[in-house]
Amino acid sequence: MTAALTLEGVSKRYGEFQAVRDLSFQVQKGAICGFLGPNGAGKTSTIRMILGLQPATAGRIEILGADDGRKVRDRIGFLPEERGLYKKMTPVDAIAFFGALKGVPLNEGRKRAKEMLEAQGLGGSSRKKMKELSKGMAQKVQLIASVVHRPEFVILDEPFSGLDPVNQQGLEKMIRGLAADGATVLFSTHVMQHAERLCDRVVLLARGQKAFEGTVEEARSTSRRFLELEGAISPDQVASLPGVSEVEIVSDHGDGVRVLKAAMGQGGRGQEALKAAFLGGLDVRRFDLREPSLHDAFIDLTGVRPDVDQSVKPTGQEAAR
Numbered sequence: 001m002t003a004a005l006t007l008e009g010v011s012k013r014y015g016e017f018q019a020v021r022d023l024s025f026q027v028q029k030g031a032i033c034g035f036l037g038p039n040g041a042g043k044t045s046t047i048r049m050i051l052g053l054q055p056a057t058a059g060r061i062e063i064l065g066a067d068d069g070r071k072v073r074d075r076i077g078f079l080p081e082e083r084g085l086y087k088k089m090t091p092v093d094a095i096a097f098f099g100a101l102k103g104v105p106l107n108e109g110r111k112r113a114k115e116m117l118e119a120q121g122l123g124g125s126s127r128k129k130m131k132e133l134s135k136g137m138a139q140k141v142q143l144i145a146s147v148v149h150r151p152e153f154v155i156l157d158e159p160f161s162g163l164d165p166v167n168q169q170g171l172e173k174m175i176r177g178l179a180a181d182g183a184t185v186l187f188s189t190h191v192m193q194h195a196e197r198l199c200d201r202v203v204l205l206a207r208g209q210k211a212f213e214g215t216v217e218e219a220r221s222t223s224r225r226f227l228e229l230e231g232a233i234s235p236d237q238v239a240s241l242p243g244v245s246e247v248e249i250v251s252d253h254g255d256g257v258r259v260l261k262a263a264m265g266q267g268g269r270g271q272e273a274l275k276a277a278f279l280g281g282l283d284v285r286r287f288d289l290r291e292p293s294l295h296d297a298f299i300d301l302t303g304v305r306p307d308v309d310q311s312v313k314p315t316g317q318e319a320a321r
């Protein structure tokens, strides 16, 4: 496997404030990688360093074999977090314009734009002005504009933000399509579900530091599984089941019937515990085995929720740097 992107010990300081600290990770060619973390974790700062839009304070970045993103800018597609295409242009013109900035002749850009809009079910909107499109449509157009030059590497900063579930799904499909056509994709998000569905690998970032790098499955496996049991059972009985590390009373019906939540310890298997409960004749009337989600894993690995805002408001002087 070949790495399309390598970061080694990358840091970013804004004045006294350390936004990114000693960050290292790789994205293999052709992979979809999720760059995950709460708002303010340092994702945009890292993306800007990868693209060469701002210098790293320390460390090394290699993208598509180059030591500076600006040297390979025509082979990269970028969807920034702050969006807005020329409002008075039609989608076709806006897309062709962006293509032209990356060396695609205007006529060819228009042809590609029409085909890509058609493929996204936006063929009917191609004569409208950008300002007349819904937010979801405009965002799809902007994504098309960022990939019309058929880049090898696509970087999307919070591509799902502000979209309704239907448009989010459409965008997920587009991202899968880009990877199926051979592109490498890195996208940032603070919503774990998108990454769970899309990514080959994920990099988890909290307070500017990497907390985890690996597959979604590996991330999940670091987190505890839970077994929820309802019946005339005591916490002690559940605590003695194999693999159970902790028991919590969720609710007590008062007649001896309770709902108990058992956290499985490292390597503990809920099925084994359930089997022992039934073989031991425990009065279990309902059970639920809950696998940890990527969201659970993020909280376990970083100690923070991915949906909080970790931003530190920059002072005027720092913001100007």
Ligand SMILES: Nc1ncnc2c1ncn2[C@@H]1O[C@H](COP(=O)(O)OP(=O)(O)OP(=O)(O)O)[C@@H](O)[C@H]1O
Pocket (backbone or CB within 6 Å): 014, 017, 019, 037, 038, 039, 040, 041, 042, 043, 044, 045, 046, 081, 158, 310, 311, 312, 313, 314, 315, 318, 319, 320, 321
């Ligand atoms: N130019 C700047 N000057 C000073 N501080 C900055 C600057 N840019 C970003 N920061 C701070 O660095 C931290 C990381 O910001 P960054 O935008 O990289 O995070 P993020 O994970 O992309 O979050 P978001 O999705 O909200 O943009 C934040 O605390 C932010 O306030």
